[in-house]
Amino acid sequence: MTKNREQLHLNLFPMGVGHHEAAWRHPVSTPARILDPRYYHELAQLAERGLFDSIFFGDILALGHRIKHNVHTVLEPITLLSSISAVTERVGLIGTASTTFNLPYNLARMFASLDHLSSGRAGWNIVTSSADPLEAQNFGLEVNVDHAERYEVATEFVDVVVGLWNSWEPDALVMDKASGVFADPAKVRSLDHQGKHFRVRGPLNVPRSPQGSPLLVQAGSSPAGRTLAASRAHAIFTAQQSMEESREFRLDIHRRAAAFGRRPAEVTILPGLVPIVAPTVAEAQELVRELNELIVVDYALAQLSVQLEVDLIGSELDAKVPPLPDVEHVRGNRSRFVMLRDLIEAERPTVRELITRIGGLRGHGVVVGTPQMIADHMHTWFEEGAADGFNLLGALQPTIVESFVKEVVPLLQDRGIFRTEYATSTLRGHYGADSSARQAVRG
Numbered sequence: 001m002t003k004n005r006e007q008l009h010l011n012l013f014p015m016g017v018g019h020h021e022a023a024w025r026h027p028v029s030t031p032a033r034i035l036d037p038r039y040y041h042e043l044a045q046l047a048e049r050g051l052f053d054s055i056f057f058g059d060i061l062a063l064g065h066r067i068k069h070n071v072h073t074v075l076e077p078i079t080l081l082s083s084i085s086a087v088t089e090r091v092g093l094i095g096t097a098s099t100t101f102n103l104p105y106n107l108a109r110m111f112a113s114l115d116h117l118s119s120g121r122a123g124w125n126i127v128t129s130s131a132d133p134l135e136a137q138n139f140g141l142e143v144n145v146d147h148a149e150r151y152e153v154a155t156e157f158v159d160v161v162v163g164l165w166n167s168w169e170p171d172a173l174v175m176d177k178a179s180g181v182f183a184d185p186a187k188v189r190s191l192d193h194q195g196k197h198f199r200v201r202g203p204l205n206v207p208r209s210p211q212g213s214p215l216l217v218q219a220g221s222s223p224a225g226r227t228l229a230a231s232r233a234h235a236i237f238t239a240q241q242s243m244e245e246s247r248e249f250r251l252d253i254h255r256r257a258a259a260f261g262r263r264p265a266e267v268t269i270l271p272g273l274v275p276i277v278a279p280t281v282a283e284a285q286e287l288v289r290e291l292n293e294l295i296v297v298d299y300a301l302a303q304l305s306v307q308l309e310v311d312l313i314g315s316e317l318d319a320k321v322p323p324l325p326d327v328e329h330v331r332g333n334r335s336r337f338v339m340l341r342d343l344i345e346a347e348r349p350t351v352r353e354l355i356t357r358i359g360g361l362r363g364h365g366v367v368v369g370t371p372q373m374i375a376d377h378m379h380t381w382f383e384e385g386a387a388d389g390f391n392l393l394g395a396l397q398p399t400i401v402e403s404f405v406k407e408v409v410p411l412l413q414d415r416g417i418f419r420t421e422y423a424t425s426t427l428r429g430h431y432g433a434d435s436s437a438r439q440a441v442r443g
């Protein structure tokens with residue numbers, strides 16, 4: 001039984017040719033396809049075949065130091081999702097966009113346009129961008145603003161965007177040829193926002209989109225990120241290492257949402273899951289070994305140095321991980337830092353062990369085994385209130401995603417915890433989000 005809860009949700013999070021850092025070097029990988037739109041079309045169609053709620057693309061706004069050994073984010077997500085919208089019909093389309101390096105009007109217009117192009121399947125993953133100066137320097141700044149201010153800006157930014165989406169009433173478009181009335185001006189209102197960070201007149205020059213307004217998604221797990229998510233987001237992508245941690249995260253979001261006058265069911269919690277699925281445990285473990293042996297150590301150390309804000313370049317691989325800074329001094333992704341810090345404190349790994357534990361699969365939950373084992377893990381987390389579904393990360397794409405859709409999805413369906421067909425055609429419908437014409441902003 002599912003304790004009177006809805007069926008679980010699934011989101012596919014593609015990245016390059018796989019989330020494992022060495023995926024592009026694996027013999028079955030074709031890394032040149034990261035610039036081929038047909039590759040992303042195939043992944044989205046695969047997700048749709050598996051009846052996933054959505055497909056999601058992350059984004060960063062700098063090339064960074066990684067180009068010698070790897071680069072994951074190549075194509076701008078809203079443009080890519082617009083292309084995908086033409087070759088899919090039901091799967092939701094979620095794109096990442098920064099509140100630090102965008103302006104509300106342009107962003108509102110882009111996502112409203114995507115929602116029209118996709119007949120109501122658009123979603124915005126709200127990020128504040130990291131403290132990496134390389135991103136800031138691409139936008140005329142030397143360094144990014146601090147963590148607290150980024151979230152203050154983000155909160156106002158989101159409210160402006162939602163206000164712009166709501167600037168058209170559902171029946172504002174008349175298009176009466178006989179009378180010559182195209183739209184009712186009384187039902188298209190200026191926003192006239194005058195805030196601390198933004199001044200935006202409005203209204204939006206895109207009529208109300210099919211969903212009323214695109215779905216809001218958030219991925220920060222710091223206190224500020226949780227507050228933003230609990231007050232405004234419909235779905236939350238998170239990285240949790242244990243079922244107990246994930247359950248506590250979900251309960252905390254529910255408590256925060258209630259404080260904003262929201263029902264817990266309004267927020268869908270999707271921990272990241274990396275399923276290494278194969279016909280046998282031995283074959284799954286062999287795939288992990290193959291991928292880990294292909295890790296470029298210098299690249300992995302550079303990645304971890306950024307995440308931990310400790311210089312690990314040139315570290316002795318068999319030494320313990322050096323002391324980390326206090327979380328209050330961390331300028332970057334604090335939620336990811338805390339997750340890594342807690343794991344290091346619990347397991348006391350060497351640098352080498354941390355590279356294969358985290359550098360390979362990004363700190364999300366990993367299940368290595370048969371389809372039955374993957375389904376058991378997901379079912380347990382769902383039943384125990386640790387997740388409403390999962391943000392699926394394919395370590396090697398499309399190979400593992402294909403195996404998951406073919407072998408794991410039918411097991412979840414047999415257990416009655418996953419849909420056997422789409423019941424709705426919009427992203428809000430898939431997530432059970434409020435589809436009323438006017439989306440409330442809860443401040």
